[in-house]
Amino acid sequence: GAVVSQHPSWVICKSGTSVKIECRSLDFQATTMFWYRQFPKQSLMLMATSNEGSKATYEQGVEKDKFLINHASLTLSTLTVTSAHPEDSSFYICSGARYNEQFFGPGTRLTVL
Amino acid sequence: DAKTTQPNSMESNEEEPVHLPCNHSTISGTDYIHWYRQLPSQGPEYVIHGLTSNVNNRMASLAIAEDRKSSTLILHRATLRDAAVYYCILRDPSQGGKLIFGQGTELSVKP
Numbered sequence: 001g002a003v004v005s006q007h008p009s010w011v012i013c014k015s016g017t018s019v020k021i022e023c024r025s026l027d028f029q030a031t032t033m034f035w036y037r038q039f040p041k042q043s044l045m046l047m048a049t050s051n052e053g054s055k056a057t058y059e060q061g062v063e064k065d066k067f068l069i070n071h072a073s074l075t076l077s078t079l080t081v082t083s084a085h086p087e088d089s090s091f092y093i094c095s096g097a098r099y100n101e102q103f104f105g106p107g108t109r110l111t112v113l
Numbered sequence: 114d115a116k117t118t119q120p121n122s123m124e125s126n127e128e129e130p131v132h133l134p135c136n137h138s139t140i141s142g143t144d145y146i147h148w149y150r151q152l153p154s155q156g157p158e159y160v161i162h163g164l165t166s167n168v169n170n171r172m173a174s175l176a177i178a179e180d181r182k183s184s185t186l187i188l189h190r191a192t193l194r195d196a197a198v199y200y201c202i203l204r205d206p207s208q209g210g211k212l213i214f215g216q217g218t219e220l221s222v223k224p
Binding site for chain 1: 156157159200210214215216
């Protein structure tokens with residue numbers, strides 16, 4: 001199967017700072033990437049759909065000015081959590097689409113103090 | 114988005130077959146049925162998908178009802194490593210192919 005990596009795997013930051021999470025498709029080109037977040041004991045919630053070279057499409061209720069998504073190349077998408085607060089602490093997961101399948105990264109655990 | 118209904122949890126014994134059910138009575142003609150599983154603190158892993166016919170791969174089999182309103186994921190011989198949350202998801206390629214996750218079934222496997 002295709003491989004997606006995320007960096008960092010975990011991050012702890014102070015309230016009010018911004019955090020950038022990278023998502024890379026290592027052995028395939030992903031014209032579309034997706035960003036999810038997952039709170040403890042809950043399912044994944046889709047945040048946004050990112051297409052290479054265009055603006056991301058955000059799901060209802062997700063603040064686009066707070067969660068900045070950039071998909072500058074076919075193998076890299078980034079999610080920046082701006083002015084993070086403790087309620088943004090979560091497990092953030094990206095995926096890249098290839099044909100009829102999505103391949104998920106290992107996730108990034110964000111803790112905001 | 115079409116929804117799926119799965120039992121919250123199931124138990125299985127090691128080396129026995131497991132049948133994980135999924136109801137999707139509002140499925141449309143263009144929806145594919147996808148199954149993913151997620152181990153704790155990891156990203157989801159693709160298991161299998163199908164449209165109308167039953168499907169087999171090295172991980173599992175997918176049995177799709179003739180009316181497509183339900184499907185069953187079959188693990189032929191459960192191992193301890195199969196303990197995970199299994200998600201049944203309907204995916205419409207014409208709608209950007211995004212996956213909307215439900216609550217899934219938490220499968221536990223007893224030795």
